[in-house]
Structure formats: structure tokens, C-alpha cells
Amino acid sequence: MQRVVVTGLAAITPIGNNLQESWSNLLKGVSGIGPISRFDCGEYETKIAAEVKNFDPKQFLEPKQVKKLDRFCHYAIAATKMLLEDARLNIDSELEENLGVIVGCGLGGLETIEDFHTKLLKKGPRKISPFSIPKLIANMAAGQISISIRAKGPNLVTTSACASGLHAVGYAYSEIKLGRVQAMITGGVESTITPMAVSGFNAMKALSTRNDEPQKASRPFDKDRDGFIIGEGCGLLLLESLESALNRGAKIYAEVVGFGASSDAYHMTAPIEDGSGMELAMRKAIQEAGVSPSDIDHINAHGTSTKLNDLCETRAIKKLFGPHAYDILITANKSMIGHTLGAAGGIESVFSVLSLYEGKIPGTLNLDNPDEECDLNYCPYHSVSKEIHFALCNSFGFGGTNGSILFKKFTS
Amino acid sequence: MSVEEKVKEIVADQLGVSVDQIKPESKFVEDLGADSLDLTELIMAMEDEFDVEIDDDKAQEIRTVQDAIDFIKANT
Numbered sequence: 001m002q003r004v005v006v007t008g009l010a011a012i013t014p015i016g017n018n019l020q021e022s023w024s025n026l027l028k029g030v031s032g033i034g035p036i037s038r039f040d041c042g043e044y045e046t047k048i049a050a051e052v053k054n055f056d057p058k059q060f061l062e063p064k065q066v067k068k069l070d071r072f073c074h075y076a077i078a079a080t081k082m083l084l085e086d087a088r089l090n091i092d093s094e095l096e097e098n099l100g101v102i103v104g105c106g107l108g109g110l111e112t113i114e115d116f117h118t119k120l121l122k123k124g125p126r127k128i129s130p131f132s133i134p135k136l137i138a139n140m141a142a143g144q145i146s147i148s149i150r151a152k153g154p155n156l157v158t159t160s161a162c163a164s165g166l167h168a169v170g171y172a173y174s175e176i177k178l179g180r181v182q183a184m185i186t187g188g189v190e191s192t193i194t195p196m197a198v199s200g201f202n203a204m205k206a207l208s209t210r211n212d213e214p215q216k217a218s219r220p221f222d223k224d225r226d227g228f229i230i231g232e233g234c235g236l237l238l239l240e241s242l243e244s245a246l247n248r249g250a251k252i253y254a255e256v257v258g259f260g261a262s263s264d265a266y267h268m269t270a271p272i273e274d275g276s277g278m279e280l281a282m283r284k285a286i287q288e289a290g291v292s293p294s295d296i297d298h299i300n301a302h303g304t305s306t307k308l309n310d311l312c313e314t315r316a317i318k319k320l321f322g323p324h325a326y327d328i329l330i331t332a333n334k335s336m337i338g339h340t341l342g343a344a345g346g347i348e349s350v351f352s353v354l355s356l357y358e359g360k361i362p363g364t365l366n367l368d369n370p371d372e373e374c375d376l377n378y379c380p381y382h383s384v385s386k387e388i389h390f391a392l393c394n395s396f397g398f399g400g401t402n403g404s405i406l407f408k409k410f411t412s
Numbered sequence: 413m414s415v416e417e418k419v420k421e422i423v424a425d426q427l428g429v430s431v432d433q434i435k436p437e438s439k440f441v442e443d444l445g446a447d448s449l450d451l452t453e454l455i456m457a458m459e460d461e462f463d464v465e466i467d468d469d470k471a472q473e474i475r476t477v478q479d480a481i482d483f484i485k486a487n488t
Contacts, residue, residue, distance in 0.1 A: 064428025064450075129456065130449040 008087025050338025106342030166345025187346025231338025260284025303332025
């Protein structure tokens with residue numbers, strides 16, 4: 001088995017169009033939530049979202065690519081370019097066959113589907129572009145990353161709703177651990193702030209409708225939360241075998257030491273109430289690392305700001321960690337970046353790794369009155385400076401799917 | 413705008429090339445980097461713009477910018 005390390009990071013988020021800006025705003029407690037600008041949401045219950053702002057795809061893509069790819073692929077290609085720069089990775093002919101791409105994407109080109117379907121109904125089937133299907137399929141994110149940098153290894157997208165990005169990181173890690181490839185580009189991407197997504201989530205009563213106070217709308221673990229905020233973006237990691245990283249003298253951010261995946265086997269959208277599915281995913285990740293629950297000092301929670309998630313996740317943490325649960329520094333990035341759906345596990349893995357690397361844990365915004373049952377240390381409002389050794393990152397998705405990945409502070 | 417200018421503008425937009433690069437004799441595939449999907453979409457964009465129908469057999473014969481200009485002039 002190979003040891004696997006993180007040697008590159010990149011992010012495009014509602015609080016920054018690159019890694020440094022996103023991370024520093026996260027530590028400062030900046031909210032990326034505001035009125036929806038992408039479409040006229042006059043009739044919609046929810047009129048706010050966490051949009052990526054002032055992103056110019058032309059900075060990273062050829063004009064033809066900008067036109068023929070959906071926004072989620074713009075983010076994926078742009079983040080990949082920043083990732084390789086951060087990792088100082090030179091892809092030669094030997095590496096290209098040993099470099100794969102597994103990224104998560106929950107829905108893919110929903111905006112494209114909606115646009116083309118409108119055109120189909122108005123103008124008929126002959127007016128549908130040959131680029132409609134390639135533009136909308138979710139796995140085009142991995143395909144375009146590969147094409148843009150000549151990564152010829154395994155290439156796919158994981159689609160497990162809001163756990164897509166997390167599962168991608170987990171299975172990318174496993175590929176390297178098993179020795180199948182030398183390095184993987186992984187993480188998650190999503191861009192679906194569209195009429196269909198907002199109305200669909202609204203119908204489920206899943207989204208916050210605190211339209212008059214957007215920056216206070218995402219409040220994980222708080223008693224007054226009323227749903228999540230739809231977000232978008234991309235978070236990527238370069239994972240590499242330790243041997244490969246040492247050979248090329250790469251900067252090592254952290255080691256990946258465990259991955260757990262599980263299913264609630266219970267309900268389409270509601271997590272199982274005792275949190276046992278979430279607990280199983282976390283437990284498996286910790287078991288794979290061969291450490292004890294009491295070694296874990298940080299959890300980057302799924303923390304969506306929905307009542308069901310926050311309660312069940314808290315129960316799962318208490319079930320697994322017992323009294324130690326109260327000693328763990330927990331945070332919910334979604335309080336600032338919203339719920340970036342399939343990108344969440346990628347973006348939040350990036351932030352978990354930075355927490356380990358820099359010894360800084362972002363706070364959870366808007367946690368004014370914690371729910372009675374949510375009585376753990378969620379680092380309300382302010383970031384905490386503390387050297388930590390193990391960071392667990394959680395993502396859970398519709399369908400009852402769960403994922404948890406464990407990062408360790410790197411020591412040779 | 414003349415048919416020539418309009419065609420060049422559509423080609424530039426569809427294929428992501430600058431108008432200066434486009435000459436009447438430019439071949440879409442060999443000179444301007446189009447693939448088969450680009451060609452289909454280019455034909456559709458010209459149909460939309462000039463309100464003509466270009467059937468598949470005819471579309472196969474349109475290989476250069478001048479071919480497109482000639483077809484449109486003859487059919488509008």
C-alpha cells in the first residue's frame with residue numbers, strides 16, 4: 001500500500017476566486033451569500049444564494065471553450081490550472097499515464113438542460129445544438145480537466161448528491177493507495193443556481209427563505225435556522241503517492257489516512273434519525289487510519305443549516321466519540337459559502353487540509369443560539385488558532401449516502 | 413452588414429477565431445480548427461441568422477467561408 005499525500009490545492013468559492021482569497025475570507029468570517037443575480041427570482045420563495053462573483057472564464061479558457069462548455073466546466077478547468085500552479089506539477093510523458101481525475105459533481109449542466117429544453121419547446125428538435133449533450137453531462141468536468149492537462153489515467157465523475165465531492169476524494173485516494181496511479185486530481189465542482197434547482201429545493205422546503213438578511217441565512221446548528229443556501233464553486237486537491245511527492249520535492253500539505261463511505265438504507269432525503277449512517281462513515285474512516293476516535297481533534301462538518309442534518313450529524317458525532325465529542329473543534333464552512341452541493345466535499349476537504357497545515361480553524365457564522373441538542377463546540381463566529389493533528393471532513397447526500405475522509409498532519 | 417461580413421462574424425463567434433483570421437478561401441476544418449460538432453452548429457447558426465434551411469447534403473458541400481456566402485446569396 002502507498003501512503004497518500006496532498007500536494008496541491010485550489011478553490012473557486014462564493015468568497016473568493018482563488019485559494020488564498022477564499023481561505024482568508026473564511027478565517028475572517030466573510031459571508032458569500034446575497035441576492036440571486038443569475039435569473040429573475042421574483043416569484044420564487046428563495047431569492048438568495050451563494051454565487052461565485054466576478055469570475056471571468058476568459059482568463060483561463062479559449063473563447064471557443066467558454067462558449068461550448070457549461071459554467072461548471074469553466075470552474076473545473078480554471079481550478080485545475082490554479083491547482084497545477086500551486087502544486088508546481090510538471091506533467092511529462094511518463095506522468096501523464098499515471099495521473100487520473102476523479103471529481104464529484106451532483107447535477108452537472110442543469111443550466112444547459114433548462115436552456116436547451118426551453119429552446120426545444122419553442123423552436124423544435126432541429127434547433128438543438130450538437131453541443132447540448134456534451135455540455136450538460138456531469139462527467140464532462142473530469143473529461144475537460146483531462147483534456148486541458150493531458151491526464152491519461154482513470155477519468156470519471158462521482159455523483160452522490162451532496163456527498164459527490166467527498167466521495168471523489170475518497171476514491172481518488174484509494175486509487176493511489178492501491179498503487180494503480182501515481183497522482184490524482186480530485187475534489188468537487190457544481191454550478192446549479194438555476195430556476196429548476198431553486199424551485200425544486202423550495203418545494204422540499206429545504207432552502208432558507210430569509211431573503212431580507214442573506215448573510216444571516218445560513219446558520220448551521222443554530223436554533224433559528226430555516227434551511228440551506230444553495231451555493232456553487234469548485235475545490236480541487238492534488239493527491240500523490242508519498243514516494244512521488246518526495247521524489248519531486250513537492251510541498252506536502254497533509255496526508256490522507258482514511259476514507260469511510262456508508263448508506264443509511266432508510267429514506268430518499270431524510271437522514272436516519274439516530275445518525276447511525278453518518279457515524280458508520282466516520283468510524284470506517286478512522287478505522288482505516290488505524291487510530292482511535294480520541295485522536296481526532298477537528299471535524300469539518302457537513303453542517304448544512306437544515307434541522308435534520310444538524311441534529312443527526314451532532315448525534316452521529318456523539319455516538320462515535322462519546323465524551324471526547326465535546327473536545328473536538330467542529331466547524332461548518334457552509335455558514336459562509338452556502339451549500340455548494342456536489343462541490344462541497346471538495347471545497348471543504350481543501351479547507352480541512354489548510355486547517356491542519358496552518359493550525360487555523362474557521363468559525364461557524366451565525367451561531368447565536370445553538371439548538372438544545374446541538375451542544376458541541378462548533379467554533380461560533382471566530383476562527384481558532386490551534387495546532388491539530390487529525391481533521392475529519394464529512395459530506396452526506398440525498399439517497400442516504402454518507403462519506404467521511406480523514407486527513408493527518410504530515411510528518412515524515 | 414453585408415452577407416460576407418455577417419458570415420465572418422458568425423464563423424468567428426462559433427469557432428472562437430478572430431475576424432482577421434477569416435478569409436473567403438478559409439476552410440472550416442483545415443484552416444479554422446472546426447470539428448464535426450462545430451460544423452453542425454455553424455450551419456445551424458447560419459440557418460438562424462439568414463432564415464434559410466440547409467439540408468444535410470448541402471451542408472456537406474459547404475467547406476469554406478466562400479461556399480457559405482455563395483449558398484446564402486443563392487437561397488435568400
